[in-house]
Amino acid sequence: MRWKIGLLLMLLLNANGYSQVSLDFRYQFFQNTQVNRSIEAFNLGHSYTGKGMQYLHHGYAASVGKIIKLSGPRSVFLQLQVPYQRLDQRFATPDVTIRTTHEQLGLTGELLFHPKALKGKMSTGPLGTRLFYSIGAGYAFARSGTWKNGEGVYLSSPKGSTLFTVGMGQRRAMIRSRIVVSPFIKIYASPWREIGDYQKAILGTALNAPSGSHIVWQTNFGIEFTWLKKEKTRKGFWRQLFHKRVKSATEI
Amino acid sequence: MSGTKKMDRQTFLRLLGMGGPALLMMPSLLSSCKKYPLPDRRFEGSVGIIGAGIAGLYAADMLIRQGIEVKIYEASSRIGGRIRSVDSWADHGMEWGAQEVLGRNHVLFDLLKNNAAQFVTSPIQDYAWVNGYWLNEDLMRDNPATQKLDEIIASLSSYDGADMIANLYAENQGIYATTQHIWNARMGIQKGSSTDLMGIRGIADGIQASSNGSEKLVFQDGNWEGLLLSSFQDLDVQFNTPITDVQYNGTKVTLSDVNGATYVHDKVLVAVPHSILKNQLTFQPLLPTELRAQINAIAMRPALMVAMKFTAPFWPADAKRIQIPGVWNEFEVTGSGGRSAQNNYLMSRITGSAYQAAIDLGTGLVPELLMQLDSYFGNQIATSSFVESQNLDWGLEPWIQGAQSYTPVGAEGSRLGLTQSVEHRIYFAGEATHAEGHHGTVHGAMETAIRAVQQILQEV
Numbered sequence: 001m002r003w004k005i006g007l008l009l010m011l012l013l014n015a016n017g018y019s020q021v022s023l024d025f026r027y028q029f030f031q032n033t034q035v036n037r038s039i040e041a042f043n044l045g046h047s048y049t050g051k052g053m054q055y056l057h058h059g060y061a062a063s064v065g066k067i068i069k070l071s072g073p074r075s076v077f078l079q080l081q082v083p084y085q086r087l088d089q090r091f092a093t094p095d096v097t098i099r100t101t102h103e104q105l106g107l108t109g110e111l112l113f114h115p116k117a118l119k120g121k122m123s124t125g126p127l128g129t130r131l132f133y134s135i136g137a138g139y140a141f142a143r144s145g146t147w148k149n150g151e152g153v154y155l156s157s158p159k160g161s162t163l164f165t166v167g168m169g170q171r172r173a174m175i176r177s178r179i180v181v182s183p184f185i186k187i188y189a190s191p192w193r194e195i196g197d198y199q200k201a202i203l204g205t206a207l208n209a210p211s212g213s214h215i216v217w218q219t220n221f222g223i224e225f226t227w228l229k230k231e232k233t234r235k236g237f238w239r240q241l242f243h244k245r246v247k248s249a250t251e252i
Numbered sequence: 253m254s255g256t257k258k259m260d261r262q263t264f265l266r267l268l269g270m271g272g273p274a275l276l277m278m279p280s281l282l283s284s285c286k287k288y289p290l291p292d293r294r295f296e297g298s299v300g301i302i303g304a305g306i307a308g309l310y311a312a313d314m315l316i317r318q319g320i321e322v323k324i325y326e327a328s329s330r331i332g333g334r335i336r337s338v339d340s341w342a343d344h345g346m347e348w349g350a351q352e353v354l355g356r357n358h359v360l361f362d363l364l365k366n367n368a369a370q371f372v373t374s375p376i377q378d379y380a381w382v383n384g385y386w387l388n389e390d391l392m393r394d395n396p397a398t399q400k401l402d403e404i405i406a407s408l409s410s411y412d413g414a415d416m417i418a419n420l421y422a423e424n425q426g427i428y429a430t431t432q433h434i435w436n437a438r439m440g441i442q443k444g445s446s447t448d449l450m451g452i453r454g455i456a457d458g459i460q461a462s463s464n465g466s467e468k469l470v471f472q473d474g475n476w477e478g479l480l481l482s483s484f485q486d487l488d489v490q491f492n493t494p495i496t497d498v499q500y501n502g503t504k505v506t507l508s509d510v511n512g513a514t515y516v517h518d519k520v521l522v523a524v525p526h527s528i529l530k531n532q533l534t535f536q537p538l539l540p541t542e543l544r545a546q547i548n549a550i551a552m553r554p555a556l557m558v559a560m561k562f563t564a565p566f567w568p569a570d571a572k573r574i575q576i577p578g579v580w581n582e583f584e585v586t587g588s589g590g591r592s593a594q595n596n597y598l599m600s601r602i603t604g605s606a607y608q609a610a611i612d613l614g615t616g617l618v619p620e621l622l623m624q625l626d627s628y629f630g631n632q633i634a635t636s637s638f639v640e641s642q643n644l645d646w647g648l649e650p651w652i653q654g655a656q657s658y659t660p661v662g663a664e665g666s667r668l669g670l671t672q673s674v675e676h677r678i679y680f681a682g683e684a685t686h687a688e689g690h691h692g693t694v695h696g697a698m699e700t701a702i703r704a705v706q707q708i709l710q711e712v
Contacts, residue, residue, distance in 0.1 A: 205690055
């Protein structure tokens with residue numbers, strides 16, 4: 001798996017003349033039924049307090065990346081991203097404050113496209129079609145931690161897992177003709193994520209008889225900002241084949 | 253893109269200004285809207301709990317809070333099982349059973365804090381006799397023999413090789429003979445037996461599963477009975493009711509005690525010490541063959557606790573444990589860290605292969621312990637400053653019959669069977685049923701209670 005990460009990193013760093021830098025901010029909805037069962041068990045075990053912890057559902061994420069043009073007129077782009085995601089839950093009584101966190105640092109590669117544009121039936125701009133779809137895969141390292149009364153009591157070692165992603169977005173607006181603003185939705189699915197660490201963070205131990213699925217679903221709602229670089233005069237193979245100049249991403 | 257409405261920059265920024273904060277506040281808004289989640293309660297009925305140890309008490313407390321009718325049947329006349337504090341003998345909280353709180357990442361720590369428990373904060377440390385010298389923990393880090401021992405123990409955190417007697421593993425790894433007693437104290441006595449009986453996979457699994465921290469916390473004031481069992485005083489416990497038979501061939505489960513009285517429940521949680529489950533409790537019909545084999549594979553041995561009072565301490569003021577070669581490898585300084593004004597008490601837990609030797613000595617045991625201490629501290633100081641002793645033999649407790657479970661060679665994975673219910677009517681809890689490495693601990697027993705209650709509530 002390391003060579004895949006290395007390859008993606010190399011692409012991310014070396015993509016130059018035909019790539020744009022992107023930055024996005026996301027709200028994330030995290031869902032895994034085994035983690036839910038762990039939180040239910042935590043609350044059951046702390047029922048003597050009359051308080052409890054909410055599901056580990058809501059988190060924030062941010063990502064930097066590059067959008068690399070593969071085919072302008074056909075609106076096929078490769079988006080390489082490094083998303084960082086964080087979820088946080090708290091439980092507090094007068095004597096004990098518990099904070100459980102889950103962090104994930106990933107590297108994803110996605111193809112951005114529009115089915116009609118693939119057949120050459122749509123006009124495209126520097127970032128392809130206004131409405132776009134994405135599909136891809138990646139690898140993410142995740143770790144969980146627990147802080148009790150401000151002191152770290154558990155921090156798992158980072159564990160990697162493959163993730164798959166689909167999504168869609170829209171090139172919605174422009175700022176100063178240089179920054180394209182695109183709301184998007186992306187769904188990550190990690191079928192083989194190690195669940196035990198979440199359980200150890202939340203409960204202090206792994207559940208022995210868990211019910212529910214191992215699959216971790218992460219639904220991301222976000223806004224992406226993409227900086228359009230000025231076109232270079234150098235003509236490459238891909239540009240000669242497909243590219244045509246347009247005024248802006250939203251005025252196709 | 254014809255037909256689409258253009259948004260100017262100002263409109264976009266205005267919308268972003270309104271929508272951005274709302275989006276960022278969404279998690280807290282959503283979280284504040286609902287009550288905290290609990291397991292679905294699909295079960296309606298009554299639960300009988302066999303055993304008023306910490307697992308049974310805690311399970312009962314959780315079930316009652318979920319609206320389930322619960323009755324606890326306890327064989328003895330007290331609650332707490334292997335949590336038992338020494339009563340008014342020492343000037344500080346002294347324990348016959350559970351000694352330390354291991355780590356903070358568990359519900360036991362939370363419950364103790366809820367009950368205003370304070371832990372010793374002044375530095376205390378282990379002292380060991382190695383090759384003619386007393387070493388504290390700093391010196392042990394610099395000594396080649398103890399460094400090697402630490403390496404061997406550290407290697408267990410990734411060990412996945414063949415199972416074998418723990419001592420054989422240590423010898424294969426090149427343990428120095430001068431640290432064999434420390435090995436036995438740390439990996440044997442503190443984990444419920446001795447390293448000439450325990451399997452290395454069972455020890456390694458426990459180390460690998462550790463997720464609650466490496467601290468060993470000792471109460472500054474008070475004792476286990478006051479700080480933990482006080483939470484469960486109001487539960488409905490029927491004392492002096494040793495259950496010997498569990499019939500689950502109908503739709504209900506019928507329990508029979510030694511006097512022939514019967515009690516009927518929809519579900520039963522078996523929360524007795526492993527020796528009792530193995531030797532005293534019968535099931536009709538018999539438990540599944542594989543489960544019976546798993547129960548038989550797990551071992552539990554007796555332990556003899558010997559508490560000794562001296563006129564004055566002859567050990568270092570910051571000593572927490574004293575580890576010496578010979579038959580009796582470890583002595584606990586029970587009043588360390590400012591718990592006792594005099595700090596003049598030692599406790600020896602004699603278990604594993606040393607237990608029988610202690611029993612054979614009879615009344616000669618305490619003089620033997622003192623002589624062994626004399627041989628390392630010199631000048632017959634232990635014998636001359638000895639005042640009195642008390643002891644408790646967990647092996648002779650009729651409804652406990654042992655100290656804590658351990659995993660012999662070849663029994664790795666056997667605890668998993670006890671994490672599942674039998675026909676959704678018989679459930680198991682207690683330290684021996686913890687399959688994730690926390691067996692032999694109070695917090696482990698409580699975690700099994702959470703697991704069992706979750707199963708009871710959800711299985712129909």
